[in-house]
Amino acid sequence: MIQVGYYPGCALHGTAAEFDESLRAVCHALDIRLAELQDWNCCGASSAHSLDDQLAVDLAERNLRLAVQTGPDLLAPCAACFHRLKTAQKQRPGYEVAIWHVNEFFSRPERLSQLRRRLQRPLQGLRAVPYYGCLTQRQPKITDAPQPEWPTSMDLLMEALGIQVRRWSYKTDCCGGSLEVARPDLVEHLCNRLVRAAQEADADCIVTACPMCQANLDISQAMAVPMAQKASLALQSEPNRPEGTSSPLPSPGQAGLSNRPAEGATTNGHLPVFYITELMALALGVGKPARWWQRHMIDPRPLLAQKGFPIE
Amino acid sequence: MASLSTGVASMPLQTAVEKRGLEALRRCYQCRKCTNGCPLTFAMDLMPHQVVRAVQLGLDQEVLGSKTIWVCAACQTCSTRCPNDIDIAHLMDLLRQENRRRQVEPAEPEVVLFHQAFLGSVCRHGRVFEVGMLARYKWAALWSGLRKGRQNLKQFAIQLWQDARLGWAMFRRRRLRIWPSRIHAKDQIRRMGSAPSENLSLARSDAGGSGVSEISGQNRSTSSVGDSLADDYGQAGGTQR
Ligand code: SF4
Ligand code: SF4
Numbered sequence: 324m325i326q327v328g329y330y331p332g333c334a335l336h337g338t339a340a341e342f343d344e345s346l347r348a349v350c351h352a353l354d355i356r357l358a359e360l361q362d363w364n365c366c367g368a369s370s371a372h373s374l375d376d377q378l379a380v381d382l383a384e385r386n387l388r389l390a391v392q393t394g395p396d397l398l399a400p401c402a403a404c405f406h407r408l409k410t411a412q413k414q415r416p417g418y419e420v421a422i423w424h425v426n427e428f429f430s431r432p433e434r435l436s437q438l439r440r441r442l443q444r445p446l447q448g449l450r451a452v453p454y455y456g457c458l459t460q461r462q463p464k465i466t467d468a469p470q471p472e473w474p475t476s477m478d479l480l481m482e483a484l485g486i487q488v489r490r491w492s493y494k495t496d497c498c499g500g501s502l503e504v505a506r507p508d509l510v511e512h513l514c515n516r517l518v519r520a521a522q523e524a525d526a527d528c529i530v531t532a533c534p535m536c537q538a539n540l541d542i543s544q545a546m547a548v549p550m551a552q553k554a555s556l557a558l559q560s561e562p563n564r565p566e567g568t569s570s571p572l573p574s575p576g577q578a579g580l581s582n583r584p585a586e587g588a589t590t591n592g593h594l595p596v597f598y599i600t601e602l603m604a605l606a607l608g609v610g611k612p613a614r615w616w617q618r619h620m621i622d623p624r625p626l627l628a629q630k631g632f633p634i635e
Numbered sequence: 636m637a638s639l640s641t642g643v644a645s646m647p648l649q650t651a652v653e654k655r656g657l658e659a660l661r662r663c664y665q666c667r668k669c670t671n672g673c674p675l676t677f678a679m680d681l682m683p684h685q686v687v688r689a690v691q692l693g694l695d696q697e698v699l700g701s702k703t704i705w706v707c708a709a710c711q712t713c714s715t716r717c718p719n720d721i722d723i724a725h726l727m728d729l730l731r732q733e734n735r736r737r738q739v740e741p742a743e744p745e746v747v748l749f750h751q752a753f754l755g756s757v758c759r760h761g762r763v764f765e766v767g768m769l770a771r772y773k774w775a776a777l778w779s780g781l782r783k784g785r786q787n788l789k790q791f792a793i794q795l796w797q798d799a800r801l802g803w804a805m806f807r808r809r810r811l812r813i814w815p816s817r818i819h820a821k822d823q824i825r826r827m828g829s830a831p832s833e834n835l836s837l838a839r840s841d842a843g844g845s846g847v848s849e850i851s852g853q854n855r856s857t858s859s860v861g862d863s864l865a866d867d868y869g870q871a872g873g874t875q876r
């Protein structure tokens with residue numbers, strides 16, 4: 324039994340409770356005791372660093388102080404929290420604590436072999452793309468990510484669970500993050516592109532380890548922005564584009580020239596978006612997955628049933 | 636614009652950002668690597684490499700009045716790839732903060748209102764309470780949209796319907812927490828940040844009650860966080876465009 328400091332962050336206490344519950348179940352199964360920081364506060368996420376540099380670091384620093392008192396390791400599952408804590412640690416040196424993200428934490432060789440030993444139900448037949456998003460990787464000066472443009476830690480985890488990992492080149496593309504609230508049209512555009520790419524990679528689901536990535540991909544598939552708003556977005560965006568700056572990542576299926584949301588950009592056949600810990604728990608046969616599936620906007624139960632996994 | 640006569644605000648933008656750690660800005664040789672990797676260029680009016688150049692050229696108003704600084708998602712791709720080690724993502728942060736400090740009318744007021752509602756919630760509870768934060772944000776955004784003529788009643792109604800649909804869908808799936816999760820050491824949180832505690836005026840005015848007070852400018856302060864949009868509209872409004 325080892326003990327690890329745990330900083331859940333606001334998302335895991337609210338909209339992403341299934342991430343928290345599944346992580347706890349997995350840790351319990353692997354003999355890891357999560358010691359939640361006493362009276363932790365919000366890390367400030369993107370709002371704090373947008374409006375006040377100092378507030379952003381102050382908020383994160385208070386948690387670092389708590390973490391040092393709790394132990395030498397700190398697990399911060401939310402990508403945004405992870406990034407803010409690492410940033411504060413780099414800017415205000417002296418807090419001796421190793422800050423871990425879920426993928427890195429569980430993909431170390433000894434954890435992987437432990438995971439393989441305890442596997443109850445390999446997830447054979449599931450085809451998935453790993454989606455890392457931005458903030459666990461970039462910028463490497465802050466995150467210490469060994470391969471920020473092509474991470475592999477979640478790939479290793481998924482393979483250990485028996486999942487067929489599909490190759491795609493969108494592992495670390497942005498989902499739009501917190502723009503979801505104020506500009507859902509932009510997030511929908513980014514997420515549509517990701518979902519289409521996942522479908523082209525012949526995946527039947529997307530795996531994430533970030534509450535914002537999960538929510539954005541899940542919600543944007545479930546809710547579509549009205550066409551009128553979309554059209555005005557397309558109108559605004561094109562004339563301002565200077566020469567030579569075509570879309571960095573052309574949408575698959577388009578000629579690769581236009582960045583505007585394609586007509587009928589909504590996907591036919593939605594892809595469930597899982598947290599890696601949900602799938603780990605499913606494969607380990609622990610926790611209450613049925614409760615988690617209910618919370619998804621795109622219901623994963625038909626897919627799981629089709630692949631022969633129990634859904635109750 | 637009274638605020639522009641104060642010392643910090645009259646400093647050229649380039650000096651202001653260099654003082655805060657972006658000396659590297661001078662090294663930019665316009666290779667456009669930042670822009671080519673940026674996922675949000677489709678919604679920007681100035682490309683990231685143009686922002687860097689515009690700051691160097693002293694086009695402060697163009698930069699601070701741009702959509703770009705607000706639609707940047709802080710994904711850090713630009714900073715990761717810049718061959719000259721320029722932290723463009725941090726530059727965007729500093730430009731957002733200068734926009735607030737100098738009370739330039741933001742080109743994307745909804746984004747500002749969201750950040751303010753978010754921080755207001757953090758300051759009130761020590762943690763974000765999504766339902767409260769979203770309700771406050773929505774009310775402030777709809778109200779300011781109507782007032783500024785950015786939205787007519789029909790769009791207002793469509794928005795409200797969309798939000799209700801999403802809200803219900805999330806509520807039904809138990810994705811929303813009904814009660815805030817509060818921390819004990821709230822006073823510690825309220826003392827944080829670059830300005831004195833009135834700074835977090837969102838939290839204070841919110842504690843008083845109505846969401847409208849958030850944007851009606853009752854809590855004037857020189858802070859970067861607490862500047863209410865109403866102040867911009869009242870004082871600097873219209874001078875930018
Ligand atoms: S992919 Fe989206 S949510 Fe995930 S870290 Fe990046 S911006 Fe954040
Ligand atoms: S990548 Fe760096 S050097 Fe190249 S244009 Fe952008 S800021 Fe300038």
Ligand code: SF4
Nearest residue numbers: 673707708710711713
């Ligand atoms: S941090 Fe902002 S400017 Fe830089 S690549 Fe991401 S969205 Fe573009």
